[in-house]
Amino acid sequence: MIGKESTAGRAVKFTFLGVWLLFTVFPLYWITVTSLKAPGDIFRFPLAYWPERFSLENYSGLFGTADFGTYLTNSLIVSTVAGATATAISMLSAYVLARFEFRTKSALLMAALVTQMIPSFIALGPLYLLMTDLRLVDNRLGLILVYVAVCIPFCTVMLRGFFENIPDALEEAAMIDGLSRFAALFRVLLPVMRPGIIAAFIFNFVNCWNELFLSVTLMNSDSNKTVPTALNGFISSFNIDWGSMSAAAVLTILPTMFLFAFASRHIVQGLTSGAVKG
Amino acid sequence: MSVTSKTATKTTAPGRGDPTPERGLPHGGRRREFTTRRGLQIAAFMAPAAVFVAVFTYYPVIAGGQMAFRNWKLTDLTDTSWVGLKNFRDVFADPAWSTVLGNSAIWVFGSIVPQLVIGFALALWLRRRFRFRGLYQALIFFPWAISGFLIGILFRWLFNSEFGVVNDLLQKAGLIDEPIAWLADPKTAMVAVLIANIWYGVTFFAIMILAALQSIPDELYEAAALDGAGKARTLFQITIPYIRTTLALTVLLRVIWIFNFPDLIFGMTGGGPNNETHIVTTWMIKITQQGDYGRASALGLLVVAALLVFAVFFLMATREKKGVRS
Numbered sequence: 202m203i204g205k206e207s208t209a210g211r212a213v214k215f216t217f218l219g220v221w222l223l224f225t226v227f228p229l230y231w232i233t234v235t236s237l238k239a240p241g242d243i244f245r246f247p248l249a250y251w252p253e254r255f256s257l258e259n260y261s262g263l264f265g266t267a268d269f270g271t272y273l274t275n276s277l278i279v280s281t282v283a284g285a286t287a288t289a290i291s292m293l294s295a296y297v298l299a300r301f302e303f304r305t306k307s308a309l310l311m312a313a314l315v316t317q318m319i320p321s322f323i324a325l326g327p328l329y330l331l332m333t334d335l336r337l338v339d340n341r342l343g344l345i346l347v348y349v350a351v352c353i354p355f356c357t358v359m360l361r362g363f364f365e366n367i368p369d370a371l372e373e374a375a376m377i378d379g380l381s382r383f384a385a386l387f388r389v390l391l392p393v394m395r396p397g398i399i400a401a402f403i404f405n406f407v408n409c410w411n412e413l414f415l416s417v418t419l420m421n422s423d424s425n426k427t428v429p430t431a432l433n434g435f436i437s438s439f440n441i442d443w444g445s446m447s448a449a450a451v452l453t454i455l456p457t458m459f460l461f462a463f464a465s466r467h468i469v470q471g472l473t474s475g476a477v478k479g
Numbered sequence: 480m481s482v483t484s485k486t487a488t489k490t491t492a493p494g495r496g497d498p499t500p501e502r503g504l505p506h507g508g509r510r511r512e513f514t515t516r517r518g519l520q521i522a523a524f525m526a527p528a529a530v531f532v533a534v535f536t537y538y539p540v541i542a543g544g545q546m547a548f549r550n551w552k553l554t555d556l557t558d559t560s561w562v563g564l565k566n567f568r569d570v571f572a573d574p575a576w577s578t579v580l581g582n583s584a585i586w587v588f589g590s591i592v593p594q595l596v597i598g599f600a601l602a603l604w605l606r607r608r609f610r611f612r613g614l615y616q617a618l619i620f621f622p623w624a625i626s627g628f629l630i631g632i633l634f635r636w637l638f639n640s641e642f643g644v645v646n647d648l649l650q651k652a653g654l655i656d657e658p659i660a661w662l663a664d665p666k667t668a669m670v671a672v673l674i675a676n677i678w679y680g681v682t683f684f685a686i687m688i689l690a691a692l693q694s695i696p697d698e699l700y701e702a703a704a705l706d707g708a709g710k711a712r713t714l715f716q717i718t719i720p721y722i723r724t725t726l727a728l729t730v731l732l733r734v735i736w737i738f739n740f741p742d743l744i745f746g747m748t749g750g751g752p753n754n755e756t757h758i759v760t761t762w763m764i765k766i767t768q769q770g771d772y773g774r775a776s777a778l779g780l781l782v783v784a785a786l787l788v789f790a791v792f793f794l795m796a797t798r799e800k801k802g803v804r805s
Contacts, residue, residue: 214604217600217601217604218601218604218605221597221601221619221681222615222618222619224678225618225619225621225622225678226618226621228633228634228637228678229621229633231636231637231644232633232636235636243642244641244642247647248642248644248647290527290528290531291528293524293525293527293528294524294525294527294528294529296524297520297521297524297525301517301520301521303518303521309525309529311790312532312537313532314790315783315787315790316532316536317735317736317739318735318739318782318783318786318787318790319536319540319739319779319782319783320739320741320760320763320779320782320783322741322760322763322764322767322775322779323540323543323544323763323775323776323779323780323783324536324539324540324542324543325539325543325767326539326542326543326546326772327538327539327540327542327543327546328539330542331534331535331538331539331542346531346535347535349531349535350531350532350534350535350536351535351536353528353531353532354532354536357528382520407624410626411625411626411627411628411629412626413626413628413742413745414742414764429626429628429629432628432629432632433628436632436746443636443639443642446632446636447636450629450632450633453626453629454624454625454629457624458621458624458625460624461617461620461621461623461624462617462620462621465616465617465620466613
C-alpha cells in the first residue's frame with residue numbers, strides 16, 4: 202500500500218471520517234428521536250436531544266387514525282414482485298448484451314441510457330390513459346408492470362457488468378457437455394452470479410419502494426396507496442403533523458436500510474461493475 | 480438438441496472481442512442456419528425487456544412528447560389542436576424561466592462539486608484498512624436507501640425555523656443569535672436544499688471512486704515512492720490520471736441524475752419561497768399541476784435534449800477508457 206501514515210495525517214483522516222459519520226447519521230437519529238417523543242414534547246423548548254418520556258403515540262396513531270399498515274403491505278407487495286420480475290427479465294437481456302455481438306446492440310444500450318434522462322412527468326398523462334384502457338388504474342398489478350419497465354434499463358446495465366466479469370469459458374464448457382444455452386445460463390452461470398442478482402434485486406426493490414410520482418398518479422383509492430403516496434398526502438395539507446410524519450418516515454426508511462446494510466458489499470460491487478463498464 | 484447445433488453454438492459462443500464475425504465470410508448453408516438461430520436466441524432473450532420498456536416507457540414518452548406541439552390543457556380539453564412551437568416559446572417567455580434555469584445550474588454544480596470533493600476524500604481515506612471499516616462503510620451508505628422525497632421531508636424538519644435542530648445547534652454554538660427562517664428566505668433555502676442533496680449524494684461518489692482506486696496496481700505507488708514522489712505528486716500524477724475515466728463517467732452520470740431529480744426539492748420546499756428553489760424538473764411538475772400538459776411536455780423534451788448532449792460526453796469518455804486500458 203501507499204507509504205506510511207504520519208500521526209498528523211491519521212488525526213486529520215479520522216477527524217474527517219468522524220465528522221462525516223456524524224453528519225450522515227445525525228438526521229436519521231433526529232427523526233427517530235422526534236418520532237419517539239410524546240406529540241406535545243416535540244414542540245417544546247429547550248429541544249430534547251434525548252426524549253424525556255418515550256412514547257409510541259405517534260406510531261399507534263399511524264395504525265389507528267391512518268391506515269399505514271395497508272400502505273406498508275401495498276409497498277411491500279408491489280416492490281417485491283416488481284423487483285423480482287425486473288431482475289429476472291434484466292438477467293436475460295444483460296446476458297445477451299454481455300455475450301453476443303450484433304448490429305443493434307449499441308442502439309439498445311443507448312435506448313437504455315436515454316430512459317435515465319427522461320423526466321417521468323412527460324409520460325404520466327399518456328401512461329394514465331394507457332392504464333385506463335387496460336383497466337389497470339388503481340390496481341397493484343398495473344403499478345407493478347410500470348415499475349418493472351422502470352427498473353429494467355439500469356438493472357440490465359448493472360447485471361451486464363457482472364456477466365462480463367465471469368469468463369466465457371464457464372458456460373462454453375457446459376455447452377460442450379451438451380447443455381443448451383438456456384440451461385447453461387440457469388444451471389452454471391446463475392449460481393456464480395448470485396451476489397450480483399441479490400444486489401440487482403435489492404436495488405430494484407429500493408427504487409420501487411421509494412418511487413413517488415408514478416404511484417401518486419396511478420393509485421388513488423386509500424386501500425391501494427403505497428407508502429410514498431401516503432407521505433405525500435401528509436404534506437399536502439398545510440400543517441404537517443411532524444410527530445406522525447417522523448414515525449412514518451422511520452417506518453419507511455427502516456426496511457430499505459436493513460436491506461442495504463445486509464447487502465452493502467454486493468451493491469458496491471454491482472454498482473461499480475455495472476456503471477463503470479456500461 | 481442435435482450435434483450440429485451444439486458445435487455451431489460453440490463456434491459462435493465467444494461473441495465478445497470479435498465484432499460481427501459472420502459478416503465478410505462466405506455464407507455456407509450451415510453457417511446461415513446457426514446465424515438465424517443465433518438471431519432468434521438474441522431476440523428471444525431481449526424480447527421481454529424490450530416489450531416492457533417499449534410499452535410502459537417509450538410509448539407513453541412519445542405520446543407525451545407529441546403533446547408538446549399541441550394545445551393540451553386540462554382546463555380546455557375541447558381544443559387539442561396542433562400549435563407548432565408555441566409551447567416552447569411559452570416556456571422561454573415565462574418571466575420565471577431565467578430564475579428556474581439559474582437555479583438548475585446552481586443545483587447541479589452546487590451539488591456535484593462538494594459531492595465529488597468529499598466523496599474523493601472519503602474514498603482515499605477508506606482505501607486503507609482500519610478497524611470497523613466495514614461497519615463505517617455500511618453506516619455512511621444509509622442515505623442512499625432513502626427516497627429523495629423523504630430526504631426532502633427529513634431536512635425540512637431539520638431546517639424548521641421554530642423547532643428545527645439546525646437553528647438550535649447553531650445557537651448553542653454561538654454562531655447565530657436569532658433562529659433563521661431557512662426555507663422562507665430564497666438564499667438560505669437554496670443552501671438548505673443543497674446541503675440535503677450533498678448528504679444524499681456523497682456516498683455514490685465515494686463508492687465509485689473507492690472501487691476505481693482498488694483497481695490501481697500497488698507497483699505504481701511503489702515505483703513513485705522509489706522516485707521520491709510526495710503525496711500531492713502521487714495524487715495528481717498517478718491516482719487521478721489512472722481513475723480519470725471513472726471520475727468523468729461518474730460526474731456525467733450524476734449530472735444527468737441530479738438535473739433530473741425533482742423529488743428532494745419537491746418534498747423540501749415545493750419550489751418555494753416564491754419559485755426561488757424551482758429547478759427545471761420541479762417547474763415541470765408545477766406546470767403539470769396547473770393542467771398545461773402541452774407546455775410541460777415541451778419542457779420535458781428540452782430536458783431530454785439537454786441531457787442527450789451530456790450523454791455524448793458520457794459515451795466519449797467510455798470509449799477513451801477502452802482504448803487506454805485494454
